Amino acid sequence: MLTRKQHELLLFIHDRLAESGVSPSFEEMKEALDLKSKSGVHRLIRALEERDFIRRLPNRARALEVLRMPERVIPAKPVQAASTPAPALTTPRIPTAANDSVIELPLHGRIAAGVPIEALEGQATLPVPAALLGPGEHYALEVSGDSMIEAGILDGDYALIRRTETARDGEIVVALVDEAEATLKYFRREGQMIRLDPANHAYTPQRYQSGQVRVQGKLAGLLRRY
Structure with a gap:
């Protein structure tokens, strides 16, 4: 399951590609997700690559391709005219010393x-x-x-x-x-x-x-x- 920020970035890249055919710049992604630095964007991009949601196109600077979308996307902000309420997020369980998993x-x-x-x-x-x-x-x-x-x-x-x-x-x-x-x-x-x-x-x-x-x-x- 993707984190909320990973969802937001994936949707932003998908929408920008659908609109203009050009992937957004790292500066645009930073501003869209309200991140403090581009390093946060780099981490999100790597996480999406590792999960096979996106890939970087060779020989093209900052060119990204969306490979697939998650089955269920949780919106980061309220959306207009929503027919059904967004599913609630659950807080991940943090392992403790008693956890032998x-x-x-x-x-x-x-x-x-x-x-x-x-x-x-x-x-x-x-x-x-x-x-x-x-x-x-x-x-x-x-x-x-x-x-x-x-x-x-x-x-x-x-x-x-x-x-x-x-x-x-x-x-x-x-x-x-x-x-x-x-x-x-x-x-x-x-x-x-x-x-x-x-x-x-x-x-x-x-x-x-x-x-x-x-x-x-x-x-x-x-x-x-x-």
């Missing part, structure tokens, strides 16, 4: 714990005990590299990441650099700069202008297979 987290490729590499988006999932997760939306990344070994994060581990766009100094985050490469590092501020620190004395910290770095999540846990 398993949740399938989206597995988004391999993330560097050394030199930044491109974070891959995929269709794979990782089964995770619900008791390991707190509130919020989570995803998983497979760790590649050894620059976080002194924090107990090893090559081949699965990092469980809680989605967030903010972080405090000293937290381990998924940082997207220049909107192209992602890395797992300690997050620290140095005036107008952002410093991404490894946990391995063999590596040096990476410093970037604040506008080059976007936090995509914080480390919430680890899974390791022996």
Whole structure:
């Protein structure tokens, strides 16, 4: 089931394509959904892609194609002349420590714990005990590299990441650099700069202008297979 914002974005893209044959820009999508930044649009687009509701057309900037529509769309705002009331939304149940069920987290490729590499988006999932997760939306990344070994994060581990766009100094985050490469590092501020620190004395910290770095999540846990 799609979230309300995912529904809103899918409908907006569908209506714009039906009206003009051209998909809306990210700025138009941000304004239409009343989002604070384009990063929220990027996350919604990825979620719709992963669920096969839309796809990006190759060799065309920002070109989107709607593949299918949900069977039941819940309107975000009251609509005029509605023949039947909209179905009520139910609040998703947040797993607690007493919950022994398993949740399938989206597995988004391999993330560097050394030199930044491109974070891959995929269709794979990782089964995770619900008791390991707190509130919020989570995803998983497979760790590649050894620059976080002194924090107990090893090559081949699965990092469980809680989605967030903010972080405090000293937290381990998924940082997207220049909107192209992602890395797992300690997050620290140095005036107008952002410093991404490894946990391995063999590596040096990476410093970037604040506008080059976007936090995509914080480390919430680890899974390791022996």
